Amino acid sequence: MAAAVEQGICWSHERVQSVAEQGLLEIPASYIRPAEERPNSRQSSSLKEIPVIDLAQGGPDVSAQVGQACRDWGFFQVVNHGVPLELLERIREIGAHFYARPMEEKLAYACRDAGTAPEGYGSRMLVKDEQVLDWRDYIDHHSLPLSRRNINRWPADPPHYRSTIEEFSDETSKLAQRLLGFISESLGLPAQFLEEAVGEPSQNIVINFYPPCPQPDLTLGLQSHSDMGAITLLLQDDVAGLQVKRNNEWFTIQPMREAFVVNLGDMCQILTNDIYKSVEHRVVVNGERSRYSVATFYDPAKTRLISPAAPLVDKDRPALFPSILFGEHVATWYSKGPDGKKNIDSLVIE
Ligand code: OGA
Numbered sequence: 001m002a003a004a005v006e007q008g009i010c011w012s013h014e015r016v017q018s019v020a021e022q023g024l025l026e027i028p029a030s031y032i033r034p035a036e037e038r039p040n041s042r043q044s045s046s047l048k049e050i051p052v053i054d055l056a057q058g059g060p061d062v063s064a065q066v067g068q069a070c071r072d073w074g075f076f077q078v079v080n081h082g083v084p085l086e087l088l089e090r091i092r093e094i095g096a097h098f099y100a101r102p103m104e105e106k107l108a109y110a111c112r113d114a115g116t117a118p119e120g121y122g123s124r125m126l127v128k129d130e131q132v133l134d135w136r137d138y139i140d141h142h143s144l145p146l147s148r149r150n151i152n153r154w155p156a157d158p159p160h161y162r163s164t165i166e167e168f169s170d171e172t173s174k175l176a177q178r179l180l181g182f183i184s185e186s187l188g189l190p191a192q193f194l195e196e197a198v199g200e201p202s203q204n205i206v207i208n209f210y211p212p213c214p215q216p217d218l219t220l221g222l223q224s225h226s227d228m229g230a231i232t233l234l235l236q237d238d239v240a241g242l243q244v245k246r247n248n249e250w251f252t253i254q255p256m257r258e259a260f261v262v263n264l265g266d267m268c269q270i271l272t273n274d275i276y277k278s279v280e281h282r283v284v285v286n287g288e289r290s291r292y293s294v295a296t297f298y299d300p301a302k303t304r305l306i307s308p309a310a311p312l313v314d315k316d317r318p319a320l321f322p323s324i325l326f327g328e329h330v331a332t333w334y335s336k337g338p339d340g341k342k343n344i345d346s347l348v349i350e
């Protein structure tokens with residue numbers, strides 16, 4: 001049917017949860033990664049802990065620690081971040097509630113459009129068909145600006161589902177702005193600098209579900225990528241799975257129930273003129289336990305032009321990136337696939 005074709009991949013494809021619940025001993029070939037991308041093929045993942053920063057201290061100390069973490073890892077965790085811990089539990093609870101509903105009910109919220117803004121319940125991310133699939137389902141909420149927010153597209157059950165996403169949106173955008181402030185200060189810029197450069201934020205809140213996998217060594221929950229926007233805040237549960245790449249080695253990020261994992265996206269790499277970089281990360285799955293995570297993306301609008309910050313450009317350090325429209329970068333990401341950091345790397349001016 002034409003309509004179904006137009007609705008594209010989001011609507012029609014199978015969810016990983018349905019595959020996982022078939023009780024297969026072997027995963028379908030479409031989820032099998034080439035040998036060099038599999039979790040065990042490279043050096044085995046070490047447990048070296050990324051920095052944990054206590055935001056309650058406040059002030060110059062925090063920006064110094066944030067700056068150090070941005071240089072060393074591009075990833076860190078924050079505690080005492082000001083987002084009520086009760087809200088963290090509540091968003092986990094509505095996420096688990098959603099994924100436990102019957103498939104028919106979930107499909108009422110299926111994402112409808114292939115392409116660059118997959119709001120709703122889905123599994124596939126890219127436009128192209130020949131991709132290896134990720135062992136992950138998601139539900140993506142367009143939360144900011146308010147003109148993108150249509151709460152009728154969000155699940156209505158339980159009754160506090162929508163208000164929880166709204167509260168979470170408020171709290172995480174405040175936290176993202178505070179963190180952009182520390183990051184700006186760590187570069188000697190005025191605290192408001194990066195927030196103003198990003199402009200009116202476009203925020204997506206994505207609740208991910210990684211079902212148990214019968215052959216976790218052959219696949220990935222999420223392929224290696226860097227986040228394309230400005231700054232990402234991630235809530236993990238108690239099940240490890242997120243790994244970050246450093247000096248060509250993969251490190252597992254220790255789950256901390258009360259912390260947000262923070263990482264810079266490609267737009268911060270451009271804005272900081274390559275002083276801070278977006279960092280490759282991926283998710284590995286396991287044989288026994290389901291894993292949930294909540295990723296909040298704080299990004300520029302697609303129409304926003306992003307360029308290296310003038311104070312970070314001089315004759316010793318010329319601009320390493322051209323100005324780009326954020327929307328163009330998003331379109332490339334979804335059409336070609338992330339393939340690690342290929343898209344952002346290809347923009348660097350020689
Ligand atoms: C993402 C991401 C990690 C996770 O959604 O971009 O990197 O642990 N998620 O779900």
Ligand code: NI
Pocket residue numbers: 225226227281
């Ligand atoms: Ni990511």
